[in-house]
Amino acid sequence: MKLKQLSVFLENKPGRLRELCALLADNNINMITISLADTEQFGILRLIVSDCEAAKNILEEKGFVAKITEVIAVEVNDEPGGLRDVLQVEEAAGISVEYMYAFTIKSGENAVLLFRFDDMDKAVDALQSTGFKVLDSVALFQRTDG
């Protein structure tokens, strides 16, 4: 029930992000969502893309360091408290968030929260046992392809 995320090391240099986006666009790889964690000197780009393996190969060929990491996608109602409810469950199970980001899906009623937890398996169990909808890649792409 885990989802593949592509993480890319980005040196803080003008044009670096554009270069990456152009590579993915030229190869017809769609970004479903993207998040950038930045420091003064480098950034970590986190992407959910239509074809993770292909994207990784394309980027690596052009000298990027890319890695596939698992994340958990949780579908919640796009309304106040959506994220809080998920966090409550994980807190109760003693799990910490390493990082997270979110986006709303096209219909606009639901939001997808993407998480990296310190204990991924336990996190999925905690969510599923409390009735949260954890999306795998098929389910995610069904929703995002609209």
Place this chain on the structure above:
Amino acid sequence: MSKFVVENRIRDKEESLSRAELESLQTSRLRKTIEQVQQIPFYQKRFAEAGIAPGKIQTLDDLQRLPFTTKADLRGEYPLGMLAVDKKDVARYHGSSGTTGQPTMVAYTQNDLNMWSNLCARFLTGGGLRPEHSVQIAFGYGLFTGGFGLHYGVERVGASVIPAAAGNTPKQIMLMMDMQVDALVCTPSYALNISEFIIQNDIPRNALNLKYAHFGGEPWTEDMRTRIEDEMGILCFNNYGLSEVIGPGVSGECAARDGMHIAEDAFIVECINPDTLEPVDPGEEGELVFTSLSKEAMPIIRYRTRDIAALNPEPCICGRTHVRMSRVTGRSDDMLIIKGVNVYPSQIEQALLRVKGTAPHYQIEVDRPDRKDVVSVKVEMTEESFSSSMKDMQELKDRIDRAIQTITGLRMNIELVSPNTLERFVGKAQRVVDHRCG
């Protein structure tokens, strides 16, 4: 600028011998040194390998037939393989200032210590030291030769020493004010720190009685001299030395401050092309090579210093006949001196090899933006070490930082860069960009 004027004074008659007298003295001392080094198995072997009978070395020109001694040779003979006397005759040991792994140890008999103190007393005298002066020594005391070498040199002149040792800038300044210290001994970069502190704390110049300073231990520039002299209102003198040869006192500036007189009665200096190993023309830059002439415990033959400088054989207005060397402008290897500590780029490589997942591709950039040496190490990311988590990335930087600190004793800024962005080298890698002496 300083109002202090140094009157020319020469301490020893050996400093102004005619060239013929000096060469005659050098020749007899060289013969004795060649005899002495036969006590050292390393040199016996070297002479045998080169097919040279020690008795065949009779003139100064013969010296050129002898093989060089390198830092690697000294490391190979660690700790006391290069000792030419019985251990009971050793009065003191010092060591190289490198902080990593194996240092090189050097030994002195009491005669060596006396000779060394006198060499330091010489350049101190040339640079203004008089028996009525007080000198604050802000060099590290310990294995490093700087502290003790200058300490005994000052005492030899008959002046008074304030052995403040390195660090604690506010206390250094307090001592200089309260004791009305006349002269300061430290590294030039530490002098910049002291000056900065004085300026930042609005300490009036007349609260200090400082007249002059003797700097050594690291290369510096004429610009730095001007800056320190303007800011502190003192005269600054340069001196040079290295523990393998004896320590400070190998050479130092006179009142003319136009090159450092090499103590030629104690050492024979050569200046060679580091690639061809042939002598360069006078005035041309090359690597300095020293042969000791009156050391007992650890005489040394043709030691390759790796320091690049030029020799000036022209007579000096001060009356000393000893050849003058320029500032050290670089190294023929890749050693860096950072905050007075010797650092080799290979140590960075060693550190990176200890951190799992890092590639041994790196570049070192050294700068002195705010008077303090700042070193940045660029390290290429690899898939193995990269993580989508910022916490992991921070930990990676910390691990690299700690590994470098363990090996070099210095903190460096770690910069993670994309793979294959650092230049690759065929043959000798140029991994260092030093902006300090640009």
